[in-house]
Amino acid sequence: MDTAESQGTLLDRRVSILLLAIVATVNGQIRYSVPEEMRKGLFVGDVAKDLGLDVKRLVSGRARLVIDDDSQYVVLNQNKGHIVVNERIDREKLCAKKSPCSFSIEIVLEDPLELFSITIEIQDVNDHAPVFPKKEINLDISESTPTGTVFLLDSAADPDVGINSLQSYSLKANDHFVLKQHTRVDGSKYAEMVLQSALDREEQSKHTLILMAVDGGEPQRSGTVKIHVTVLDANDNAPVFTQSLYKASVLENVLRGTVIARVSAVDADQGYNGNVTYFFTHLEEDSPCPFEIDTYTGEVKLTGDIDYEVSPYYEINLQAKDPWGVVGASKLVIEVADVNDHSPVITLASYSGKISEDSALGTVVALISVQDKDSGKNGQVHLNIDGNLPFKIKSSLRSYYTLVTEKNLDRENRSKYNITLTATDEGSPALTSSKTVVLDVTDVNDNVPAFSQSVYSTLLMENNSPGVALLQIHATDPDQDQNARISYFIIDSEINGNPVSSYFSINAESGVIQALRSFDYEQTKEYKMRVKAQDGGSPPLSSNTTVIVRVQDQNDNPPQVLYPVQTGGSVVGEMVPRSADVGYLVSKVVAVDVDSGQNAWLSYKLQKATDRALFEVGLQNGEIRTIRQVTDKDPVNQKLTVVVEDNGQPSRSATVIVNVAVADSFSEVLSEFTDFTQDKEYNDNLTFYLVLALAVVSFLFITCLVVIISVKIYRWRQSRVLYHSNLPVIPYYPPRYSDTLGGTGTLQHVYNYEVCRTTDSRKSDCKFGRAGSQNVLIMDPSSTGTMQRMQSEKSILDEPDSPLEVS
Known part of the structure; x- marks a missing residue:
């Protein structure tokens, strides 16, 4: 037996020779051949070169090995494209007696996906010596055993394969026994010892033989066992099996304890010498047999697990022995039938x-x-x-x-x-x-934001406060995360020559649209703008919708009387003849209201009259008519106060005074009018006070205007200073101040001034616009052409389609 140190030296020497791996391409596969017991890190093969791949392709494709077995015998070095040993490979552990021994791996590349198959064959190294299952073999042989009797010996086990496996047996020279070698179907070898010359117990009762098993490796390894032969007294007949070969078949999923076969041997001896017992022989120690034989009955039962995929058949040597050690031999072959017992x-x-x-x-x-x-x-x-x-x-x-x-x-x-x-x-x-x-x-940004409505419309009451929320628009996007995050924007356009952004603003997150200024229905009744919804994808997608803001009218304008025109220097009046019948058209009050709808529906009422029983005013048309016959007792001067009222909530109104002269001739009117001049002194005083009041109001107005301009100039200078100093400038707008900044040129509130003049004030330098065509009677004592003017203007009034012109 060689020591472990000498084995390692020999292995290293062989590794240096076998590192030149055999590379072959068969059916699209790469095959490498390496010896077993290689150290970790040793080179196996250059897959990059053998597959024709660039090393960069291995790195970019995240190359990796896919190994069916749990053991990672080899690993891939991506940077070099080499396969190297990762752990010690024991061929006997991996393949047992199977030859050739190999395992397959695959190399997977991604982007694009590629798959290459590699087979690594493990070459056997003579790292095991033949070993017998027992240190000693004891044989009891009768002295009457005839020459030529065969004694089956225990086989030695060598897990190596090929030339490195067990090759031959040798028996140390002796006078009685010779050795015969046989080869089984699977290539394994076993030895039989044949009696060459008769034994004589009286001459020598015990014999010690040395059996040696030798493999074919280089260097050669061997194993020995001692055979102790005890010579017994004569037992002339040996047991004989009924068959020289027994065969049986069994499914791989059969239960333990099942009887697989029954063998039988007979011994011609009688009595005690004819008793036969059964045994299995030459069983390898590292391959436990899944069967056992009943020593006395010869029944063969399953005692372990069998698997067709591991071993499809079993060949077992049988031995029948009588009490004196005389044996007979036979063979049992058990075939394992495959069963579908493994799920994918x-x-x-x-x-x-x-x-x-x-x-x-x-x-x-x-x-x-x-x-x-x-x-x-x-x-x-x-x-x-x-x-x-x-x-x-x-x-x-x-x-x-x-x-x-x-x-x-x-x-x-x-x-x-x-x-x-x-x-x-x-x-x-x-x-x-x-x-x-x-x-x-x-998710991919492949959906455009969709508005819930193609057109949005809302109503806004005029004279609104700046900053009021008008409506909220909403768009949806079925995409996910950032691709579904929607922002809202007003598309640049112009309204009345101004950018739409000066009228409205929109919250980019919520979609709430706000008014930036106060609106006037009488200036613009409807505003249109385009709003865009844009998602947060890359590139972003967007869609548009139309928003219409309709300004609702508010009753913020009182009626305006167009006729009769009220002047400060003349007495406006109408003349009614005393012969006028009931229903006589005295005059017609004409008024307009710049509001709309019911805010512009006007009604006329007679508020005051010198004689309420003489005149009435049409509620809808403003016509002043007589309601009874005029008599001589009726005063010449009739003063009527007519109220014009709109239908708004609350309603607004205007009043007009109509002077009516009840007379048949103009001279009668003049005689009556002389009484009117007596009040001239009183009117002069009244005019003085009115002019004084107007001067005071004008002074206050000019003072306020100067203060406002000064404040604005001061703020402008301050903002310039802050701008040049790089400090943040925060604009400040007083409440309801945005209307004055919107360019409308109107004040928030309406200021009405009433000016009363005497009959002589028309001679002053102050001029007032009057209607170009008036159906009025102007009483001017200083004028000599009064009658002619009255008649010419009366002719205009009598025309049914004559328009009223205001200059």
């Missing part, structure tokens, strides 16, 4: 669990390995998935399959797939196994 095993060799929804058809989702340890049809496997899914299975190399896309994916319709892989073999009955994988579909 599904393994994901490459799988990320995610796929983009815009992936092209045929995109590889997973690389799947399916293994079945059964043989024949029992090991033929088919892999399937649910047909309703947008995926399909494609066959790949050997037992590999690829899961690829068959239809276009849409995350908005389905964001996750539970894919059940079902592997079924062809056995009877067939065995199946399943594995469910979850595949998430990742």
